[in-house]
Amino acid sequence: NLSDKxxxxxxxxxxxxxxxxxxxxxxxKEVRFALLEADVHYRIVKQFIADIRERAVGADVLESLxxxxxxxxxxxxxxxxxxxxxxxxxxxxxxxxxxxxxVGLQGSGKTTTxxxxxxxxxxxxxxxxxxxxxxxxxxxxxxxxKLGSQVQVxxxxxxxGMNPVDICxxxxxxxxxxxxxxxxxxxxxxxxxxxALMEExxxxxxxxxxxxxxxxxxxxxxxxxxxxxxxxNERLDIGGVIxxxxxxxxxxxxxxxxxxxxGRPIKFVGVGEKTNALEAFHPDRMASSxxxxxxxxxxxxxxxxxxDEKKAADLERKLRKNEFTLEDFxxxxxxxxxxxxxxxxxxxxxxxxxxxxxxxxxVDDGQLSRIEAIINSMTAExxxxxxxxxxxxxxxxxxxxxxxxxxxxxxxxxxxxxxxMVKKINKGGMRxxxxxxxx
Ligand code: GDP
Ligand code: MG
Numbered sequence: 001n002l003s004d005k006x007x008x009x010x011x012x013x014x015x016x017x018x019x020x021x022x023x024x025x026x027x028x029k030e031v032r033f034a035l036l037e038a039d040v041h042y043r044i045v046k047q048f049i050a051d052i053r054e055r056a057v058g059a060d061v062l063e064s065l066x067x068x069x070x071x072x073x074x075x076x077x078x079x080x081x082x083x084x085x086x087x088x089x090x091x092x093x094x095x096x097x098x099x100x101x102x103v104g105l106q107g108s109g110k111t112t113t114x115x116x117x118x119x120x121x122x123x124x125x126x127x128x129x130x131x132x133x134x135x136x137x138x139x140x141x142x143x144x145x146k147l148g149s150q151v152q153v154x155x156x157x158x159x160x161g162m163n164p165v166d167i168c169x170x171x172x173x174x175x176x177x178x179x180x181x182x183x184x185x186x187x188x189x190x191x192x193x194x195x196a197l198m199e200e201x202x203x204x205x206x207x208x209x210x211x212x213x214x215x216x217x218x219x220x221x222x223x224x225x226x227x228x229x230x231x232x233n234e235r236l237d238i239g240g241v242i243x244x245x246x247x248x249x250x251x252x253x254x255x256x257x258x259x260x261x262x263g264r265p266i267k268f269v270g271v272g273e274k275t276n277a278l279e280a281f282h283p284d285r286m287a288s289s290x291x292x293x294x295x296x297x298x299x300x301x302x303x304x305x306x307x308d309e310k311k312a313a314d315l316e317r318k319l320r321k322n323e324f325t326l327e328d329f330x331x332x333x334x335x336x337x338x339x340x341x342x343x344x345x346x347x348x349x350x351x352x353x354x355x356x357x358x359x360x361x362x363v364d365d366g367q368l369s370r371i372e373a374i375i376n377s378m379t380a381e382x383x384x385x386x387x388x389x390x391x392x393x394x395x396x397x398x399x400x401x402x403x404x405x406x407x408x409x410x411x412x413x414x415x416x417x418x419x420x421m422v423k424k425i426n427k428g429g430m431r432x433x434x435x436x437x438x439x
Contacts, residue, residue: 039253
């Protein structure tokens with residue numbers, strides 16, 4: 001699926017210490033295929049790829065220390081933007097009682113969604129009122145009544161023979177009498193869009209001036225859902241879309257295209273048949289779930305805040321000149337705290353990602369604070385010249401830091417090991433190694 005495809009592209013990009021325009025283009029070609037295969041509108045794919053490319057081949061990305069990660073970050077941001085950037089909730093402004101009108105083709109999920117929204121509104125402390133305005137299928141009214149009693153929300157009792165406009169008008173009055181402030185209008189659908197249906201819906205819209213009109217579209221139908229949204233929007237000027245059946249094996253194309261094609265946001269997604277299977281739609285969360293990384297957000301935060309590029313460059317310079325003192329070691333530890341492990345940090349330095357020993361040096365939080373305490377208990381001179389730390393100094397440091405001599409010994413051993421490695425690398429030339437080792 002889309003997530004798997006994008007993930008494999010990103011793995012390749014992330015593994016590369018340096019990126020070229022060619023690397024990026026190869027990666028983007030795969031992203032393009034993945035999106036088309038997910039049934040995203042081709043025009044949108046084209047623009048999307050062009051936008052990403054423009055940002056990705058920018059000098060500051062290619063020259064950054066983590067170009068692969070920067071590209072992933074750009075894709076994530078552009079995906080979020082494509083889907084509308086920020087969460088759009090129901091529009092419930094206007095004089096109470098307000099109405100929310102649900103429209104869509106037959107079987108798209110309107111009636112089910114009406115009940116789901118009733119549950120959602122109730123949780124927000126509102127008093128919903130379900131209105132059966134689908135008069136063509138008697139079963140539709142029964143379906144809504146059943147759902148209403150299930151979720152304990154009143155359903156307007158219409159008389160047989162009433163037309164949809166009268167039902168919606170009278171439901172307003174009834175809602176007020178029953179102390180309800182939010183009407184959910186469950187309108188009729190057809191198998192295909194036709195003029196009679198549109199006229200009926202326009203009639204309801206004019207009669208009750210709903211605060212929000214939501215198109216319920218079946219995510220499984222991919223681009224059809226997008227076309228349907230466009231048609232309904234042209235006639236009704238909808239406020240947003242609810243994509244139903246996202247729990248099925250929808251390919252994601254509709255979710256990615258609707259906002260860009262229609263200009264209308266997705267407000268909710270339906271993720272099951274039950275009345276609680278409705279989720280608020282958040283473009284950023286959707287983007288991270290499409291990218292298949294639950295942790296993409298924290299990952300990006302890491303790329304942004306911890307990998308302060310200047311600091312990393314500074315560190316590289318110090319390492320190269322063998323000037324990496326215990327003090328630097330301690331500062332790095334503080335950074336590592338935010339990162340998880342020393343291996344992660346070292347991977348950010350060009351060339352270091354490949355050094356096997358680094359990966360084995362995982363340290364936990366408790367250990368880190370002890371290491372910090374030990375270094376803090378040293379004199380400035382000791383931190384600069386670790387060689388002078390003899391037995392009696394070790395005892396003093398252990399006592400001062402509330403640790404043991406063994407721990408002090410281990411820290412010094414770790415540090416000298418790092419320094420040995422650094423010196424070895426420096427002999428070969430850090431730069432040369434950094435670039436040369438990359439595929
Ligand atoms: P309507 O004709 O637009 O009112 O559609 P319905 O509400 O009657 O739903 C049609 C079918 O789709 C029913 O079997 C629902 O249970 C099912 N359905 C609606 N929403 C979802 C959803 O989000 N996920 C799944 N899996 N099924 C849904
Ligand atoms: Mg229905």
